[in-house]
Amino acid sequence: MSNSLPYIMKGMDVKELEPRSIEESELPTLIAFLNDSLRGAYNWSIDQEYPQVFNKTSLPYLRVIEKEGKILSHAAWRPIIIKTEMGIFKVAVIGSVVTDSNYRKQGLSRKIMESILVEARACGCEFSILWSDKTDFYQQFGFSLSGSEKTAIIDKKLMTTPSQLKILDTNQVSAESIHRLYQKHTVSSVRNALEVEKYLNIPNSKVYTAWQGNELKAYMVEGKGADFDSYIHEWAGDIPALKILVNHILQEQQRKIHWMIPAHSVNLLETLKSEQIFVHEGYLGLIKILNFHSIAAKITRFAKGHLRFTDFYMEERDEKYYLGFGPRALEFHQLEDLTMLVFGPQYPSEIPAIDTNMAKQLDLIFPIKMWIWGWDSI
Numbered sequence: 001m002s003n004s005l006p007y008i009m010k011g012m013d014v015k016e017l018e019p020r021s022i023e024e025s026e027l028p029t030l031i032a033f034l035n036d037s038l039r040g041a042y043n044w045s046i047d048q049e050y051p052q053v054f055n056k057t058s059l060p061y062l063r064v065i066e067k068e069g070k071i072l073s074h075a076a077w078r079p080i081i082i083k084t085e086m087g088i089f090k091v092a093v094i095g096s097v098v099t100d101s102n103y104r105k106q107g108l109s110r111k112i113m114e115s116i117l118v119e120a121r122a123c124g125c126e127f128s129i130l131w132s133d134k135t136d137f138y139q140q141f142g143f144s145l146s147g148s149e150k151t152a153i154i155d156k157k158l159m160t161t162p163s164q165l166k167i168l169d170t171n172q173v174s175a176e177s178i179h180r181l182y183q184k185h186t187v188s189s190v191r192n193a194l195e196v197e198k199y200l201n202i203p204n205s206k207v208y209t210a211w212q213g214n215e216l217k218a219y220m221v222e223g224k225g226a227d228f229d230s231y232i233h234e235w236a237g238d239i240p241a242l243k244i245l246v247n248h249i250l251q252e253q254q255r256k257i258h259w260m261i262p263a264h265s266v267n268l269l270e271t272l273k274s275e276q277i278f279v280h281e282g283y284l285g286l287i288k289i290l291n292f293h294s295i296a297a298k299i300t301r302f303a304k305g306h307l308r309f310t311d312f313y314m315e316e317r318d319e320k321y322y323l324g325f326g327p328r329a330l331e332f333h334q335l336e337d338l339t340m341l342v343f344g345p346q347y348p349s350e351i352p353a354i355d356t357n358m359a360k361q362l363d364l365i366f367p368i369k370m371w372i373w374g375w376d377s378i
């Protein structure tokens with residue numbers, strides 16, 4: 001990863017400036033720029049919201065275009081490891097993409113985004129994800145709205161059974177206990193308790209925990225700095241304890257609570273459906289595949305080894321992408337089309353005119369179970 005400062009001539013045309021990572025001494029200037037451009041109305045600093053992004057160990061991932069000491073454009077990224085039933089995926093999470101309002105439409109963000117995608121690929125990231133309502137802007141870099149995110153709108157108390165759980169409304173709780181429960185998820189990022197400790201202290205965030213004696217049975221986190229107001233974006237625990245906790249939050253906050261749930265949390269979604277809770281179907285984010293071959297190899301191993309689909313294949317030939325069984329294959333001309341199938345929300349059986357038997361088999365493979373928890377979004 002290049003960390004070198006380019007030689008910048010005074011009076012250089014903005015269009016000739018190139019992106020680079022920052023020096024430790026520039027971190028306060030960068031944070032001030034981001035607070036000004038993205039966090040004007042808040043009384044905390046952006047580095048408190050993203051403790052794993054804006055710190056001196058993450059300098060290589062903070063990319064700027066700067067002229068004579070003034071930051072004109074910036075984006076941050078971070079590689080994270082996601083554990084899934086198909087193995088681990090290395091993912092480049094991108095955020096805080098911004099250009100000074102006086103320097104927009106001159107290609108600065110384009111250069112930064114392109115340089116991040118090159119770096120992320122070189123670091124072994126298999127796909128990239130970001131969250132933005134500027135879909136058109138990111139589509140030009142090959143991102144497409146993909147993945148599934150279910151949001152249960154909790155506007156009434158859920159049915160619960162009596163229990164002796166003790167509920168705490170404080171972020172002063174054991175990071176180890178939270179971390180232990182978090183690791184029980186089928187899809188989770190690799191974190192340590194120290195990171196969890198930092199996440200627990202993010203401003204404008206409420207942490208709710210349910211305990212049986214000294215044992216943590218469930219936790220939920222609502223809010224995260226400027227994001228996720230009224231949204232539960234991090235949680236873990238067993239369903240009865242989670243229901244007690246969400247009832248408590250509803251009572252405390254006296255407003256609708258939005259509970260973000262991965263599509264693969266089938267039992268939880270069924271329970272909510274049986275109680276007539278409305279579940280909104282959304283996208284996980286804007287996703288771009290960076291390494292087709294690596295993703296294809298993991299999916300193929302899973303299909304052959306776990307599902308015993310011995311003739312399954314997923315490959316690239318002549319800049320086209322194929323997946324299927326023996327002579328029966330689907331053909332994709334662009335990675336963007338495949339992204340919606342790999343990560344969802346499209347199910348193979350929803351593809352027009354697809355062979356029914358093939359669709360049945362492919363529906364067991366795709367979409368893959370993928371999810372990014374709220375603390376990992378940047």
Ligand SMILES: CC(C)(COP(=O)(O)OP(=O)(O)OC[C@H]1O[C@@H](n2cnc3c(N)ncnc32)[C@H](O)[C@@H]1OP(=O)(O)O)[C@@H](O)C(=O)NCCC(=O)NCCS
Pocket residue numbers: 073095096097098099100103104105106107108109110111131132133134136137140
């Ligand atoms: C979005 C933003 C980062 C773009 O920065 P920028 O430096 O002006 O972008 P660029 O000049 O590199 O634009 C690259 C391309 O995207 C296009 N583009 C720029 N903003 C766009 C938008 N909002 N929607 C669609 N396309 C856009 C440009 O026309 C250009 O296309 P071209 O190369 O074909 O001419 C900038 O407008 C900004 O800081 N906005 C406020 C913060 C924000 O919303 N950030 C994104 C949220 S994560």
